[in-house]
Amino acid sequence: MPSGRHFLQIPGPTNVPDRVLRAIDRPTIDHRGPEFQKLGQEVLAGIKEIFQTRQPVIIYPASGTGAWEAALVNTLSPGDRVLMSETGHFASLWQQMAGRLGLEVELIPGDWRHGADPQEIEARLAGDRSHAIKAVCVVHNETSTGVTSRIPEIRRAIDRTGHPALFLVDTISSLGSIDYRHDEWGVDVTVSGSQKGLMLPPGLSFNAVSEKALSASRTARLPRSFWNWEEMLAANATGFFPYTPATNLLYGLKEAIAMLLEEGLPAVFARHERHAEATRRAVRGWGLEILCADPREYSAALTTVMMPEGHDADALRKAILENFDMSLGAGLTRLKGRVFRIGHLGHFNDLMLCGTLSGVEMGLRLAGVPHQAGGVQAALDHLAGSAPADEPDQ
Numbered sequence: 001m002p003s004g005r006h007f008l009q010i011p012g013p014t015n016v017p018d019r020v021l022r023a024i025d026r027p028t029i030d031h032r033g034p035e036f037q038k039l040g041q042e043v044l045a046g047i048k049e050i051f052q053t054r055q056p057v058i059i060y061p062a063s064g065t066g067a068w069e070a071a072l073v074n075t076l077s078p079g080d081r082v083l084m085s086e087t088g089h090f091a092s093l094w095q096q097m098a099g100r101l102g103l104e105v106e107l108i109p110g111d112w113r114h115g116a117d118p119q120e121i122e123a124r125l126a127g128d129r130s131h132a133i134k135a136v137c138v139v140h141n142e143t144s145t146g147v148t149s150r151i152p153e154i155r156r157a158i159d160r161t162g163h164p165a166l167f168l169v170d171t172i173s174s175l176g177s178i179d180y181r182h183d184e185w186g187v188d189v190t191v192s193g194s195q196k197g198l199m200l201p202p203g204l205s206f207n208a209v210s211e212k213a214l215s216a217s218r219t220a221r222l223p224r225s226f227w228n229w230e231e232m233l234a235a236n237a238t239g240f241f242p243y244t245p246a247t248n249l250l251y252g253l254k255e256a257i258a259m260l261l262e263e264g265l266p267a268v269f270a271r272h273e274r275h276a277e278a279t280r281r282a283v284r285g286w287g288l289e290i291l292c293a294d295p296r297e298y299s300a301a302l303t304t305v306m307m308p309e310g311h312d313a314d315a316l317r318k319a320i321l322e323n324f325d326m327s328l329g330a331g332l333t334r335l336k337g338r339v340f341r342i343g344h345l346g347h348f349n350d351l352m353l354c355g356t357l358s359g360v361e362m363g364l365r366l367a368g369v370p371h372q373a374g375g376v377q378a379a380l381d382h383l384a385g386s387a388p389a390d391e392p393d394q
């Protein structure tokens, strides 16, 4: 067992703050009693602030994949057409799920280096005169690539066509790390999960739901039982759940919401931006390439780094794990071995970033990956020259 603390720098699950761990470490209570009711009411109200919504947010005892399924089965009917953009591994998994559920997927192909293209979405919707497309599905932050799609621009593109399709967005690796506004951006279902920006262990997932989505759910015919919004919302009206909730994770959620609101969401987002910029400067300092091809779409939650030709990212990650006890994200499916991912989201600060980047730089040297020294220094210079956003002005 290595001494000291493991560096968990995958892009989720992320490090869980001690405050959240302490909050979870309590006796489980009766989920039909008054003490639970108070907790239920608190978290159901508090989570809305994180989604920047006044509309209902449903909390499932499930991983993010469950919340993907819930978004589809509550709003759509067998054979409905959905428009999806191939931004990476997670968009592809959501697409695969839609197909398995009996939906007809219209896919906008992508190169895994760009986000969903607002113009292409606009063109597809404009061409769909019969309104066969019932939903547009976009992954906000594609965790496999470190590319963040421009949700407000996509909303405006949909609006320009006057097309009535629902807008479903996956924020599993952006919520609580990257600015996201469910109401203002006119999203119908926002899908999310507990284990990334929310700083919780895996096990909770979410659907934030618009009035339009709720009304679609009344006529949608895909089979649903566990995921049914109607029963959830009926029970949630008094702070309860229709089945056993993940009580202790909800204690953690209450604490995580408090932490995010104490720091203030704008400061949380600025902190992530600053760490992401320092990371990109480190990558450029090493002479390596960032996978994300469009600076407008750089992710503030993670950075995906391309390996020089002929070098294996998994060998590098193995050397870093074995020698420095740090976990970095692997390249997934078609990126396997070609990239590694640095997670810089959630419960994270300047010195954790410095440790992370130092571990990468030492690993590059140890594994014989061609690079220039000085990446860490470039990050330090950026951190020194940009005060943390939550520090009061001098």
Ligand code: PLP
Pocket: 012, 063, 064, 065, 066, 090, 139, 141, 142, 143, 144, 170, 171, 172, 173, 193, 202
């Ligand atoms: N969507 C995105 C963007 C993700 O990053 C993930 C997981 O990392 C998922 C969906 C799937 O969520 P889960 O693994 O919690 O089921």
